[in-house]
Amino acid sequence: MLAVVLIAEVMDLLDATITGVAAPAIAADLGGGRETAQWLGAAYTLPFAVLLITAGRLGDRYGRRPLFLIGAAGFTLASALCALAPGPGSLIAARALQGACGALLLPQGFGIIKETFPEAELGKAFGLFGPVMGLCAVGGPVVGGLLAGADLFGTGWRMVFLVNLPLGLAALAGALRWVPRGAPDAGLRIDVPSVLLAGAASGALVYPLVEGRELGWPAWVFALLAAGPLGFLLFVRLQHRRPSPLMTPSLLTNRGYTGGILVAVAFFASFTGLMMVLSLFLQGPLGLSPQGAGYAIAPMALGIAVAAGPAGALARRHGRVVIQCGIVLTAVGLGVLAATAGGASDGWRLVPGTFVTGLGMGLVIPPLFDVILAGVSEPEVGSASGVLNAAQQLANAVGVALLVTVWSAFTDHGRAPAAALSATALVTAALLAAALGLSIRLPRRTRA
Template sequence: METLYRRRWLALAAVLIAEIMDLLDATIVGVAAPSIERDLGGGSTTIQWVAAGYTLAYAVGLVTGARLGDLLGRRRVFLAGLAGFVVTSALCGLATTPGMLIAFRVLQGLCGAVLIPQGFGIVRAAFPPAELGKAFGAFGPAIGLSAVAGPIVAGALVAGDVAGLGWRAVFLVNVPIGLAGLALAWAVLPGSRAENVPGGVRSLDLGGMLLVGLGLAAAVVPLVQGRELGWPAWAVALPVAAVPLLALFGGHQVRRARTGRPPLVEPALFRIRAFTGGTVVGLVFFAGMTGLVLVLGLYLQLELGFGPLQAGLTQAPWAFGVAAGSVLGAGVLAPRLGRGAIQLGAAVMTVGVLGVLATLGFAPVTGWTLAPALVVCGVGMGVLLAPFFDIVLAGVDGPLVGSASGVLNAVQQLGAAVGVATLGTMWFQVAAGAGMTAGFRVVLVAVAVTTVLAGALTVLLPRRAAAPEETPEAAAETAPA
């Protein structure tokens, strides 16, 4: 145990490599999509599905992936998920039709769903309580930087045309990075025993998996496919049906918990104020942020005529802003303001988004004219994310960490899928009638609204990261026999 404890920062590095790979793959499509479309064919719906197929599969699989870590041990499941992610990344890079690429992206998302939720539990096991705040604090900047660095990396790889690979390099680059991360994880991750769950893997909640999968698919699929098909009746009915399906899932989880059978999602989580508020804030924020990353990359290439590298580099000021905001947020603002740092970050990011909207009034729009507003966007985003995961997860008790990490990541990816589907559809719909610039203006207004809403919803969070609350399960474990 002492050797593993000394390696805790290396263990955190292995977990963050996986997080970074996942976020890069979730945001590369905005820059790589035009090249993919020229090479493989397909229309705007294909572009959306290459992005949304990954995030939707990821969101659907996360709660199950988290539970597998509890049942089989987080180290073992992390390594299996990372190996699968490497293989499916290679398959994406070798795809020869739009259908193949979308199918492999779905498989890649499922592997990510097995991999990513183990990270929070691994970190929780490797670090002493006094250092958990610093460890969790690293997730926000890593996630923020990865989200906005994705387009820059994609632009460089597509434009560089390494070995004639073109867009395929954005997926194949995961192979060497993933193998290096796999070797590091194998060497340094602490071992974790599976929970003593009656029935083991046989107790996995298949009914819950079906209900949550159907509910999430019903909510997102029509948003992507409906516009191209002229909004048939089923595209309107399915999102309505998603509500009772997800309500049935919630009731099913409560019943399983009451009867002593392990649920996919522990109902006790939602009695923890920080966690419940964090899921709401995360859903709203990541929907706006991820949708903006997609549409900005498409707008720069399809309307302004930028090449992939130029489109990626145009977003570099955003990444620099996230880096600066993360340092400022983690080192100065979060310790002093707590929840107020998230609110301040949301306000600053909103100013940046409105600055991009104002910049569209200049002629011509260039990377230089967009840079100041994108820097402000990034600073706000970095400040917002710096304390977010610490505040949300600090109050979660050890036995609930696996379920909590799965749900929080699922909400983040569900928000991304909804953002890609909704804002992508909004942009294509308006662009078809009023032009791409008009469509981008509408998207920017929508993102400003979601960012303001995310900042307002932080009132659901505690003012500062709290010590873990004692849940009924924890109390039962410590009660005298």
């Protein structure tokens, strides 16, 4: 049963990372350019972020096993539709279905583990998630480049999505065989207005950033950008008035938790947006293949792997200081990247900057959620972790939309692509400076 849940986790994590490297090749084949590359990520992460908050409650209401089966089947079907997509519109629609099904799938796995394992074994069961998530995060970009560039059986980039089919079928067969039937809570209510409001606010943030450049930045684009934060403020106020809110209202007055959400949003927006800009730069101006781009980004993944190992133990001893050091080291790596990217004619000149950036990120990623959740009481942990994961997914979408737009703006105004990459790296460092300033609100120690 644990293997089945881990397979579902692998499907989601691989799909969230391998498409970043494959996106330029997909856009070049189907058309749409950078806009298509941006929507490939946003179409997945937006429905994922919105539905993730309430998907756990749907499992409580209707049963975790049925929701797990629906999510696994839908994710597998959506992967096949992505692989068969004839154009960018159908591919983006299939990606949105993937994100929605992934949001249904993942929370059920955590709930199933908690229902199945005795208290004494829960730590061992959840302990396997760390290595699996780390391997997917580190290997995803490289695997994506290899699959997109290998052209196995003449599939080209479509193998990036076809690889999910055997995983999805294995998850379905295993769930039917081993996942236990739980007892649904028929009296639980789902807060539909809050879900719709969160979705509208998320779309208002991302859509203008992706489409604004193509449309010439009309006034309504800026109105939508302003409406996004206002929508989230209204969402927060609504949680105090709803009989069954999506997030525990007491979290909204928790200074450490709300500050932690902002740190996570700034950090993950920087990380995901930079990865997409690097992919576009390597496969566009530098003319590398998807495989070459995967290899060029590998030093960043290696840096994450090297630092992530000791990061957890260091954070248990030193708390938030480790995260702050990681943010500073990431910014230093971006400074090195900005200094070396200007004369880059191949991926090798980027290695020092990407490796140091990866080291900094490796110090931040493993302990960040543990530190953010340290100031949350036990009854609030479920709601707090769900909202935190949703905020990370939304940050991924916003980061890609924002930093690709920034890079495009620099190139549109006459900068050479390499110089535009240097400038974008400095903008990313500014985002991290904001995260560093907000980090003083984090709890001092990790959660046990």
